[in-house]
Amino acid sequence: MQYKDNSVQNAQPRYRVPFVSLRSAQKDKQFDTILKRIREMYENSQFILGPQVEAFEQSFAQLAGCAHAVGVNSGTDAMILALRALGVGAGDEVITVANSFIASVSAVSLCGATPVLVDVAADYNMDPDALEKAINAKTKAVIVVHLTGMPCRMDRIEEICAAVKVPIIEDAAQAVGATWDGKRVGGIGKVGCFSLHPLKNLHVWGDGGVATTNDPDLAERLRKERNHGLKNRDEVEFFSFNSRLDSVQAIVGLSAVEMLPDVIAQRRKNAALYDSRLRSLKGYLEIPVADPKAFATYHLYVVAAERREALRDHLDKSGVETKIHYPIPAHLQEAARALGIPRGSLPVTEALANKILSLPIHENLQESQILEVCDLIEHFYQRGIA
Numbered sequence: 509m510q511y512k513d514n515s516v517q518n519a520q521p522r523y524r525v526p527f528v529s530l531r532s533a534q535k536d537k538q539f540d541t542i543l544k545r546i547r548e549m550y551e552n553s554q555f556i557l558g559p560q561v562e563a564f565e566q567s568f569a570q571l572a573g574c575a576h577a578v579g580v581n582s583g584t585d586a587m588i589l590a591l592r593a594l595g596v597g598a599g600d601e602v603i604t605v606a607n608s609f610i611a612s613v614s615a616v617s618l619c620g621a622t623p624v625l626v627d628v629a630a631d632y633n634m635d636p637d638a639l640e641k642a643i644n645a646k647t648k649a650v651i652v653v654h655l656t657g658m659p660c661r662m663d664r665i666e667e668i669c670a671a672v673k674v675p676i677i678e679d680a681a682q683a684v685g686a687t688w689d690g691k692r693v694g695g696i697g698k699v700g701c702f703s704l705h706p707l708k709n710l711h712v713w714g715d716g717g718v719a720t721t722n723d724p725d726l727a728e729r730l731r732k733e734r735n736h737g738l739k740n741r742d743e744v745e746f747f748s749f750n751s752r753l754d755s756v757q758a759i760v761g762l763s764a765v766e767m768l769p770d771v772i773a774q775r776r777k778n779a780a781l782y783d784s785r786l787r788s789l790k791g792y793l794e795i796p797v798a799d800p801k802a803f804a805t806y807h808l809y810v811v812a813a814e815r816r817e818a819l820r821d822h823l824d825k826s827g828v829e830t831k832i833h834y835p836i837p838a839h840l841q842e843a844a845r846a847l848g849i850p851r852g853s854l855p856v857t858e859a860l861a862n863k864i865l866s867l868p869i870h871e872n873l874q875e876s877q878i879l880e881v882c883d884l885i886e887h888f889y890q891r892g893i894a
């Protein structure tokens with residue numbers, strides 16, 4: 509299978525400032541503990557939904573400020589199962605955004621419902637005014653995406669959804685540990701959906717995901733949804749998938765939970781350094797806008813840059829690896845043609861797609877590397893390199 513932007517690749521040796529760095533001294537230190545726990549699991553042979561998965565789920569629930577966490581196969585599956593658990597199906601509409609990874613839109617389509625895509629605001633996240641206009645009697649759920657680790661404006665979004673009793677699903681795949689007004693993402697809406705993909709701030713050694721909720725009945729339903737609809741070993745309540753989190757990944761995930769505070773602290777420090785240096789380039793390059801109520805975790809550091817392609821080329825030639833998250837908004841993807849949402853429908857999303865650029869922000873960056881990136885960007889705009 510050919511992956512694109514979200515692939516897990518080893519850092520390209522030609523980059524002095526790589527976009528991704530998956531190894532660290534802290535992770536190396538955890539390696540032996542993880543192997544020891546895997547050996548214990550092997551000796552007990554509890555490979556599926558054993559105590560390791562339970563231990564991980566408990567610690568993840570605490571992290572998300574939720575009563576329940578259900579380990580599943582991926583962040584995408586977490587959303588599909590959440591939609592199914594909320595009874596979303598054919599004839600329903602689910603409102604979400606096009607400025608994201610495709611998973612939220614595809615999850616809605618795969619449940620047989622219709623994705624309704626609304627525009628984003630200056631924080632790159634769902635514009636509450638656009639949501640308010642789009643919500644109607646057919647809306648069965650709203651999926652907000654806390655893109656880049658920047659929490660959505662949840663107070664207004666909650667208000668709008670509560671008024672018409674529509675549940676909120678939080679796509680918190682990029683935002684583990686983020687908070688809005690002191691509330692942890694994943695625990696604000698009805699269900700929180702997290703990805704444990706290797707590029708995420710909290711990751712395992714393959715695919716994995718978590719669905720979180722404070723509703724015990726929904727948690728019970730999600731546990732059945734991930735396991736063939738089984739209510740016990742022999743009785744099947746409804747047809748569903750096998751989307752269980754592997755015990756091996758749960759062991760890795762448990763260590764990752766322990767490391768998360770350091771990862772977030774370092775990423776926030778890196779973001780603050782970028783902010784302080786790049787703020788003066790306003791007009792050429794816009795830095796991320798964090799609301800005072802937002803505690804962002806900077807899974808990504810996305811700027812909106814004039815002459816984006818030329819800047820990207822300049823950085824690339826100077827050994828700085830960048831990415832674009834995401835160059836083609838969901839409604840303009842070939843897969844979404846049947847939705848019939850024409851170009852021009854989401855002007856902010858479409859304009860951003862031509863300007864956004866993700867700078868390296870990972871926790872293993874040295875201060876000198878960030879300063880070098882900033883120097884290169886300043887040089888590009890001040891001396892007119894194009």
Ligand SMILES: Cc1ncc(COP(=O)(O)O)c(C=O)c1O
Pocket residue numbers: 514582583584585608609611612653655679681682702703704705715716717
């Ligand atoms: C915003 C967003 N939602 C959903 C997903 C899907 O997660 P997964 O890759 O674990 O299925 C991702 C991961 O790429 C993501 O970035």
